Amino acid sequence: MRFLEAVFPLCLALLAGCSIKRMAVDRIGNALAGTAGVYASDDDPDLVRDASPFALKTIEGLLQESPAHPGLLLSACSGFTQYAHAFLQDEADYAEASDPARAAALRLRARKLYLRARNYGLRGLEAALPGFRDQLRAAPDAALARAGREQVPLLYYTAAAWASAFALDVSDSSLAVDQTLMEKLARRALALDPAWDAGAAHEFLAAWEAGHAQAGGSVARARAHFQEAVRLSGGLRASAYVTFAEAVALEAQDRAGFEALLNDALRVDPDRDPGRRTAILVAQRRARWLLGRSRELFNEPEETKP
Structure with a gap:
């Protein structure tokens, strides 16, 4: 209702000239950028999946009129990142066994949207900190x-989008050379606000440390970041359990630890964190899928009948 109240009187203003049009678009953008909580709190992830493309394209349309709008740039960066992860990359994994061609197409779409999200994030940082984009490469610190x-x-979202695009194609040398920048963005976010979004940066760095264990990363540091994400979220960050299960327990072929972590994710009550309900349900969907594949994921001998 608040969005409609903002939009209706401003439609007439669009006829009055460029400056008034920009003001109208900015006000609509403010209203639209503030609706993210409606998606994040929904108890039907499939509804969010189906509604998200229209919302994201609306944001892009408004950005054509107001290219430096901070709320819209953040919404585009975070929205495309989350959509690509929850509804394209995850769906690709689910489809792999039955339809490899569809899985490959979904991963290609996800990668493209991660890069689009990364670009919006860099635009947002440039708008807030003029000269940031060039300086990030010349003198990142x-x-x-x-x-x-x-x-x-x-x-955070710029780092997450950038790293996710690279993870989908580690042979891409143009992204491989930017790994230091991805990590530095996330570590700066963590340094500025360790508790932001219930420990999101800690979860990112848990996966990062585990994934780079052969190149300066550390499983011990990954575990410390995971534990902080759990603590800061009050145990409600279901995705942290799933991330650690895949990044550490699966890599170590620790089936008992893997299944325990996934069951921890399934024990999270989404209603205890309504602002992140959709993310919890998406993580729990992946946890169930992984548990269903547990036998094939671990190199254990087949059970013999007595």
């Missing part, structure tokens, strides 16, 4: 030192 707590969401 100096560039990131300019960011404050208000940039934490953009830092």
